[in-house]
Amino acid sequence: MVTSADMRIRIEERINQGLRGQWFPVAKSVELRADRPHGITVLGERLVMWRGADGAIKCIEDYCPHRGAPLSYGEIHDGNIGCRYHGVIVDGTGTVQRVPAMPDCAMEGRKALKDFTVAEHSDAVFVYLPSVDRPEPPELPLPPELSDPAWAGFLCTAVWDCNYRYALDNLADPMHGCYLHAESFTLAFGSKQDLLELDRRDAGFRVSRVGQVGENFDWTEFEVREGGMYCFLDIPYPPAAGPGGHMRILGYVTPVGPKRCKVFFWRMRKVEGLARAAWRFLFRTHLEERHWRVLEQDRVMLEGMPDDARTREMLYQHDIGVAHLRRALNRRAKDQLAAEDALETAAE
Ligand code: FES
Ligand SMILES: [Fe+2]
Structure with a gap:
């Protein structure tokens, strides 16, 4: 008999692995080439x-x-991939094209491997990982700023050695800004005490500080769509940081393995014409390095947390965003497990 405790364990394990039926950014466009895999x-x-x-x-x-x-x-040979071991050639659909070591080998023409749907946008490569309940890819969820010529930015990626949930929780937790990043260029301002509030949106939610807005990392909004989730937040910039007002960060987190994830952050500003050129120049010469230092503070903290921190934590009011995000993941995991169980029952 399956108890609700068993189900809770299955859900937890599934969330830790990462939920399928979503698009995930996996690489920068420049990493993908026609001359090497x-x-x-x-x-x-x-x-x-x-x-x-x-x-x-x-x-x-x-x-x-x-x-x-x-x-x-x-x-890569003529658009197909050749195995280094004994030379078998496979095409982009996962079908064996040639077995050069063995004439008329029966493997030729066999579809042997799964292939995946890929999309490319704003310097990033996304892949769709199908689930039982969503075998076909829904629309790729993209922040509107990425398609808006009024915004300009840079994609940065980093691999963090922690489960992806720590990176998501960190994004749903604006209060860490004025503590963990207190020494930074832009995140030292505002009060260190506050309450947080949560607003449900059409797709997703926004978690924000009640007592201040526009002073520090004061809110995050999560877009939770059928095809995946991303979040965005603003970092107020002082006039010394040049034109364009606040810096908007658009973020995705991709689960790699149980203790590894890859973060994809676009750092954007609303700048056109000369201001755009000024932003790009300032970013490359001054701001990028500072921003990396902030990201390193996040990475070091999250990698230092034990893998099972969730089992001993004591949440307080500021964790409403974290709790809400977890409920969304829980619902999604439950749906996926139910679809898999139904398929299994039908097959019996
Ligand atoms: S293992 Fe790839 S060709 Fe033998
Ligand atoms: Fe942070």
Whole structure:
């Protein structure tokens, strides 16, 4: 008999792995080339990607159908990938094209590997990981700023050695700004005491400080859409940081493995014309380094937390964003497990 305690454990395990049925950013566009493969791990799955001659990205399992060598160690031949071990050639759909060592081998023409849907936007490569309840990709959820020419920014990515949930919780927790980042260029301002409030939005929610807005990292908004989630927040900049007002950060977190995630942050400002050139220059020469120092503070803190911190934590009022985010993940995990159970029952 399945008890509710068993179910809770399954849900927790599933959330820790990462929830499928979503788009995830996995690489920067520049990392994908037509002359060499690029291996990635997402939700514990190893995939290999490369560009065809037309620039379109292929993505299949990083696994040679012959004996399992990583295809990402191989080479690209005429738009297909060749295994380094014994030379088997596989195309972008996961079908074996040629077995050069063995004429008329029965493997040729077999679709041996799963292939994945890929999209490219704003210097990032996204991959869709299907789930039982969502085998086909829904629309890729993108922040509107990425398609708005009034905004200009830079994509930064980093690998953090902690479960992705720590990175998401950190984003849903604006109060850490004035403590963890108190020594930074922009995050030393405002009061160190406050209450937080939560507003539900059409898709997602916003968590904000009650007592101040526009002084520090005072709010975060999460967009929780069918195809995945992202968040955004503003960092107020002093006049010394040049034109464009606050810096808006658009963030995605991709689960890599149980103790590793990759964060994707676009640092944006609303700037056009000369102001845009000034922002790009200032960012590269001054601001980027400072911003990296802030991100390092987050990384070091999250990597230092034990993997099971959740089992001993004592949340207080400021954690309403964290709690709300967890409820959203819980619902999603429950739906996915129910769809998988239904499929299994139907098969019996
Ligand atoms: S394992 Fe790839 S060709 Fe043998
Ligand atoms: Fe932070």
